[in-house]
Amino acid sequence: MEKQGFVYILANHHNTVLYTGVTNDLIRRVYEHKNKFVEGFSKKYNVDKLVYYEVGDSILAAIEREKQIKKRSRTYKEQLITQFNPHWEDLYEKII
Numbered sequence: 001m002e003k004q005g006f007v008y009i010l011a012n013h014h015n016t017v018l019y020t021g022v023t024n025d026l027i028r029r030v031y032e033h034k035n036k037f038v039e040g041f042s043k044k045y046n047v048d049k050l051v052y053y054e055v056g057d058s059i060l061a062a063i064e065r066e067k068q069i070k071k072r073s074r075t076y077k078e079q080l081i082t083q084f085n086p087h088w089e090d091l092y093e094k095i096i
Contacts, residue, residue, distance in 0.1 A: 005062025007069060009052040009081060012045055015088055018077055019047040022066040024059050030092050049090045052081045 006026040010019045010033060019042050023029035032038050034048045042048065056062035069077065085091060 002058040002060075005056040005059035007054045007056065007062050007066045008050060009069070009077060010042060010047045011049045011051045011081075011088065012047045013049065015049075015051075017045045017047050018074065019045075020066060020069050020077070022059070022062045024062075026053055027096055030095075034092065049088075050092045050095070051088050051090070052077075052084050053091065053095075 003024050006023050006029075008021055008023070008026060008030070010021070010030070011017065021029065021042075030048075030050050033042050036043050036048075054062075054065060056065055069080070081088060
């Protein structure tokens with residue numbers, strides 16, 4: 001049986017920067033972002049607020065979905081987030 005996969009979107013404090021990622025362990029991965037263990041874009045732009053996530057049946061399905069989301073416009077991503085999380089709250093505390 002293949003492990004689940006997660007697609008997630010992080011935002012910075014002001015919701016001006018978005019980051020889309022994929023992982024097989026959402027809690028661990030967001031923890032890494034929050035504690036600046038992940039080098040690169042999210043660390044550089046202080047993107048560590050979990051505002052959206054989806055659960056996929058497999059990591060491969062999650063990777064495909066991540067690619068779909070990344071290709072879409074910022075407006076699409078904002079609509080996706082707002083439908084899932086209307087107040088753009090940090091969802092991390094709700095998943096741990």
